[in-house]
Amino acid sequence: MNIYIASDHRGVDIENEIVNYLQSLSLNVSKTKLEHNDTDDYTDFAFEVGENVVKDQGSLGILLCGTGIGMSIAANKVKGIRAARCVNTDDAFFSKNHNNANVLCLGMNHTIEEMCDIIDTFINTKKPEEEKHLRRVNKIIKYEEGTYNEL
Numbered sequence: 033m034n035i036y037i038a039s040d041h042r043g044v045d046i047e048n049e050i051v052n053y054l055q056s057l058s059l060n061v062s063k064t065k066l067e068h069n070d071t072d073d074y075t076d077f078a079f080e081v082g083e084n085v086v087k088d089q090g091s092l093g094i095l096l097c098g099t100g101i102g103m104s105i106a107a108n109k110v111k112g113i114r115a116a117r118c119v120n121t122d123d124a125f126f127s128k129n130h131n132n133a134n135v136l137c138l139g140m141n142h143t144i145e146e147m148c149d150i151i152d153t154f155i156n157t158k159k160p161e162e163e164k165h166l167r168r169v170n171k172i173i174k175y176e177e178g179t180y181n182e183l
Contacts, residue, residue, distance in 0.1 A: 033155070034091035036084040038064035038077035040103075042140055043096030049144050050094065050151065059155075075106040082110030085134050093135035094151065100139035107135050111176055114169075124153040132159050132169045 035054055039047040047063070054061045062084065064077055074097045081093040093115070095103035100117040107115035115135035116127035119142075127133035136154045138147055160166050174180035 034060045034062065034088050035094060035155075036062050036064075036081045036088075036091060037094040037096075038066070038081045039068075039096035040074040040077055040098075041068050041070055041072050042098045044068050046140065046144060046147065047096055050096075050147060053144075053148055054151070074102045078103045078106035078115075079110060082107045082113040082115070082135060086110060086112040091134075092155065095135060095137045096140070097137075098140055100137040104135075104137040107137065114172070118150050118154065121149055121153040124150045125157050128154055128157040128159065130160055130165045130168075132165075 037047060037051060051061050051063060064080055066072070066076055066080060078095055081095055085091050085093040093107070095107060095115070097103045104115045104117040107113050113135055114131055114133045115137055116123065116131065116133040117137040117139070118124045118127055119139070124136065136151065138150065142150070160169060171180060171182070
């Protein structure tokens, strides 16, 4: 599985720790190619990871910023992305199992151990299989494509 990861300037150190952790699990990890500086914009990193995840079917993205909120808002503007800001393993499980999220957004208010637990849950949780969850995800996709006409 391919995982694309990026952070704004606030998450660079923890991003490197997470990359090392994921590589220790034999996962293929691609870091952002964008430069970091004190005034970088989280939006650029979110768009880059989102575009990579859309191009590479079956891959996942991980985004890190101060709260994870801005990254999730920006990443969700990329057609085909369902980004979820998760603050615990339950969020990670349900975002993947019910909503078929393909990008995980994390804030910097977690320890590395907590982040790795959330990431493990997100990566290892299966996509939705129940009809009601698939139906809901498909409605989101149709709306995004402009073909949803049930309103």
